[in-house]
Amino acid sequence: MEGREQMLYNHVADLKPRGALRMAARRPSSGERRCLRAAASLLLGAFAGYLVAALIASTSQDQFLCPANGPDGLRMDNSTLQPEELILADLKGLHNSSQSLLFVGVMTAQKYLDTRAKAVYETWGRELPGRMAFFSSGTSETNQSIPLVALQGVDDSYPPQKKSFLMLKYMYEHFGDHFEWFLRADDDVYVRPEKLEAFLRSIDSRKPQFIGQAGRGSQEEFGLLSLEFDENFCMGGPGVIMSRATLAKVAPHVSYCLRNLYTTHEDVELGRCVQKFAGIPCTWSYEMQTILYHNSSGNQAFTGRLKYKEVHRAITLHPVKQHKHLYRVHNYMRSMKISDLQQQSLNLRRDIGHMSALLGDPPPAQSQKYSPETIMGLAPSLLKFQPKSVTDVIPWEFFTNALYSDKNANPRRRMELPLREGLDDVVREVMEMTNAFSRQRGRILDFKEVLYGYHHVNPIAGQELVLDMQLVYRKYRGRKMTIPVRRHTYLQRAFSGLSIRETVDGQDPPKTQEIEQSKENLQAIAGGVLGPAYALVQQPEQRVIPNPAKDKLITFLVPLSGRLKTFHRFLSLYEEICIQGRQATALVLVLFPSDEVTETVALVRSIQKRHPSAAISILPVFVPFARGMALQLGAAHVQAHNEDTILFFVDVDIVFTAASLQRIRLNTIKGKSAYFPIVFSEFDPHVVYGNNSDSQSRNHFLINDNTGYWRNYGFGIASAYPADLNVVGGFNTAIKGWGKEDVDLFDKFVKSKISVFRAADPGMVHVFHIVECDTSLDPQQFAMCQGTRANTYGGSMQLSRILDKYPEILQIANKNRVAAVAS
Template sequence: MEDPEPMLYNHAADLKPRGALRMASRRPSAGERRCLRAAGSLLLGTVAGYLVAALITTSTSQQQLCPHADALRVDNATLPPEELIHANLQGLHNSSKSLLFVGVMTAQKYLDTRAKAVYDTWGRELPGRMAFFSSGTSETNLSIPLVALPGVDDSYPPQKKSFLMLKYMHEHFGEHFEWFLRADDDVYVRPDRLETFLRSIDSRKPQFIGQAGRGSQEEFGLLSLEYDENFCMGGPGVLMSRATLAKVAPHVSYCLRNLYTTHEDVELGRCVQKFAGIPCTWSYEMQTILYHNSSGSQAFTGRLKYKEVHRAITLHPVKQHKHLYRVHNYMRSLKIGDLQQRSLSLLRDIGHMSALLGETAPSESEKFSPANVMSLAPSLMKYKPKNVTDVIPWEFFTNALYSDKNANPRRRMELPLREGLDDVVREVMEMTNAFSRQRGRILDFKEVLYGYHHVNPIAGQELVLDMQLVYRKYRGRKMTIPVRRHTYLQRAFTGIAVRETVDGKEPPVVKEVETNSGDFNSIAGGVLGPAYALMHQPQQHVTPNPARDKLLTFLVPLSGRLKTFHRFISLYEEICILGRQATALVLVLFPSDEVKETVALVRSIQRRHPSAAISILPVFVPFARGMALQLGAAHVQTHNEDTILFFVDVDIVFTAAALQRIRLNTIKGKSVYFPIVFSEFDPNIVHGNTTESRSSNHFLINENTGYWRNYGFGIASAYPSDLNLVGGFNTAIKGWGKEDVDLFDKFVKSKISVFRAADPGLVHVFHIVECDTSLDPPQFAMCQGTRANTYGGNFQLSRILDAHPEILQMASKFRVPTAS
């Protein structure tokens, strides 16, 4: 593959670093070689007999004299080649699996990690076959195609391993595949893009494709390379056509005997240059196609949404094998997006052809169906409002986001919108430059000067962008010109796909079973007794559901507040007991003047529902929420470790749907759930000072009735084992607040994932927050902030300020003047 443009550099410091040279670093000159040949002739007669005798006597002596020339014939000791790669070699010709053979160099210590990760990810999607090449003593219990090369160890540099791998591939697969890839076990390959790339090149000609290099700046001139010689850097991968491999493989013995450096890829390039007569591709584009990241072990462990990752065919190095799976998952998500876009384009083609054929226009009811809307060509006129109230306002953004519908009209752009904008810009630039490179010009993105966006519930997200670009022409008369471009974009909605999972796995399909009305186990819960038990009642005529049947144990700390507890226990009776939910309740009761009434209320519930698992855990110390929840969790764990602990306050009202979301989002050993709860404003402020005007519906959720507690972490759910893993609640925290933030931080720093989402089925009912002045300053500040937040929303506060201008006048007296 040739490129009319030469590389823009001869050597660069950011190329793959080289190790210290341990062998001869300079090729002998012609005069030196003549002297050596003369001296060798004098000694030849004397030593020839001894060498021949030694070679005949034992192969070990040969290994000692020339350690790189032994074991030149390689055979797998366990399986024939075609069984090793699970292929019928006779049927591979001209098939979709005959394009590429990949040889992956690995070592014994990486077989169970990197090699397995490679085979499980991109190795399964190849348009061909692959095998792993390791030392002669390597073995594994995993079902991966492993070739243990006799006489080869896992020492570095892997020159012998690399050359003998090529020889093996030529001897056994040279006639069955068009291309051969030499790869390391820390590279990620995108098979679909690699296939598209290779099918555009003539494999019948000698081709040696890779990221060309001449060594680091320190090594320039020390690698015995002529002025016009280079090599393909091994890390990002090296591609050879069948013709190239056929010319090089028979001379592996010679190349191993004539090494000038310790660098395997340098010596491979020298060997290809000598026997195939071609250098590595002098193409600057190979730096982006075969991408090497110089961050070392931290490469590709962070953000993947950047243009280098999206452009590349191979990514190197992925040192941490777990991140190979992560990169693979990300690439599959990109492929899903491409397929969705292709489906959308096909729907639009169908819609366009239907219009040309004069088919009947959709009825009014079908006009805005998802299929019909998606079949329309991109346009900002898909949605036409019928009146002023139907108009969808646009949000304006530059460095900040401006909106007339938000409580904060000027704010920082949220992360989802920022990432979405980055995706749009990247896709626009890729489409713009799709054919520009072939014409010797390109547009580089600089910044978005300003833009507008809104979300149309029918058409999708719509954007208007003013972008600053740079036009570059690098063929003919070179030039660089700054330009601006207005872009009108529409990101259409696609269909909704739903997949039900339980603890990350799809539940098995089971038939409905009927149970007799009395056929269930009932265990009475006790008050202040050791007979605490956790209930499970199978429902009649209901299909068993692993998610629904998870036992959920409420842990409620309580000190006084009898009226509020009466509302909570009544709701618990309605939703959990009468609704036959698999739940239990542990009440951690602190001393107060209302202990007797509270116990009596619990006893009345138990008399009505003897099977209800309700117990009271008394605590005879001042109220401390963290200590209460930790004691309750330890109490539950002694009876049942396989229950979900639901840390909840008596002020919370909930729905059955919310309990189901808690079960689905709490996965043992994997994730805990910290729902974002809706908190009510003061009803006296929202509804006025009249009792009649107050709403009794606590689930009336809008910006006028309350707010989402984005920074509240008190309501949570976790398994006992996961709570113990992070050390549980900090029982040293006394009084109000901070124990929830402390637990949240512990989970964030652990291996357990934290799931956060706004849950409309969990509402914190308003009550006046009393802040004890004896609290620690951070706790007191948090308490005061919560009290202020629950007072009212922007609408109510603006109404109060309009009615009482003296408040603004008083506030202006305390305003600190800014320096001019």
């Protein structure tokens, strides 16, 4: 029986699947069946014993990995696999592959697992050229999908010396043979994986390396850290990097280092341990302060502006104390990657254009000469755009500390924020290109200031700049020297391709649910099984989903006292745009006492009679006119009936378009954003068109420098949700008379968590009317009123012509100014 059993085993092992099929053709005898059952029982028992032993071994380990999803979607379940098996799951390639270059151990604590640790894993942790694990106390656990190693016998007390050393020991014992480099990091550091990878690949990982920002303690601690004159340590915050050779020499002696601690500083003791057993100090390099960047602002670090050279040059940023700012920093780094990719795309287009010229391809046709594809393929040059006449010439603006322009109403003015920010970007990029090979050349150029420059925006080529920069040349290799130098440079910032993304309330709109299956696709799926029956399959109709932005209800809140003629124009426009245009709108008229109340109510009744379904109501107020109080009463009235509506605070002087209503819906987001459009304000029509012009028949939407100006400092026209208005505190009802209530509300929104969206809206125009300034107003209100009245009189061109025609006006103004100075 034993011989036949052995012969049967050999037969199956040699032939594999095909032999097993042949055996199935002959029915085994009863003796053979007993032997097979016995063999199966032995195999099953051995397998069960192996599972039990593995389960016992797994529960006796000192470390456990909390269930989580791995980087490739593997479910991390500690009931079947060991921590190291889970972290190494699906690891491919050799040691210098993109997957096994680096292992990162992140020290964290139970209270940060759901915030900082999760943010680290979901941001830069997913882009590592290797693997990551989070090390916490022995009792730590989390429901988050992060690779967690709970170190038995370790708590979350500070300083985390035991946690740090046992983490390094764990990393070496379980991953020492799989990775070249090991990074010890905190959960409040942000790492740029692509820059770290490029940096590590430039260093020999076979040698002992201990890389970090070297320190010897603060001034108060000098001489108290038991460091020899030639000893230092790598500061832990910005990150500490070890090669495999270093970790191999240190990890076996962790117990000794823990028993011989001289200070309470974890990073100091780690540096002492590395010095003793690996024989190397932390890298003595000034460059490490910029590569591994530590911001000394504490909790406020990296919460503000990120566009500065230290952030752009760094590999690690520390500390990012608030986990939400980790996502913010990550998004900023992604935007930088997008810019780099756009520049690469532009360079490729230029290469294609250059090669096409070398190959003798015909030049583009006149109709395509200024197409985006053609323009983006041209190298930087002053000849990209060739004006055909003098009127096509684009003037340059000159700037030093101020900006000089002959086309602006204020020829000498402060440089606008977008231009200043763009100039900072240009200077930073120029210096990065200039110093790209500074390490090899042993010299560096430091930027000092822009002495002067010229710029203009070319609609074809982009922004063009000519800069005269003051630099400092520093040579730090060989014969050291420092020399001030000047550099003139011509630059172009080309436009990239236009990118449009539609959102609804800041979110991507829902996609339409549709199924498109052609006959060929259906045949391919069915494999011919269905035969001609596919012809009976009906293609479903595309389901049309309503546009949430277009369906938002806008409630107009209009305060009114008298001004019947102006209100008649406003009401006629509302009827045309909103009612006849089937817009989702409502109108609430907050009516104050006046001599025209009866006529005003009659106008409203007439439009209600023509359109019975129109939502128009009158809210009477029996006190003197106060715009802030009127709008606050109107908002409370609307909220009592419908909280899910946009409140649009508007005056009867405004004319609007349907497109402007859509912008209100798009830019007013509940709980997120309020909209304060910049309205175009008309000049006095008698100044613009002359005394004989018919001011009532003119086109109010003729927008240029001669007809009006953008009211940049006007905040009276706005939109917000009732709940958001309540959050900021609403209008100040104590403000009486003209103005100031809008500025007060704008300031409240700026200081709140509700963001403010502000942009020029060509669909809203403030029709000219003479501003009457009551002398009994508050001095600040009276000054604002007079300023508005002066601004709406006319533009600089019209005023210059008036002064040229009537020079006595200027003489009177000079006399008044001299008298005012003398007094």
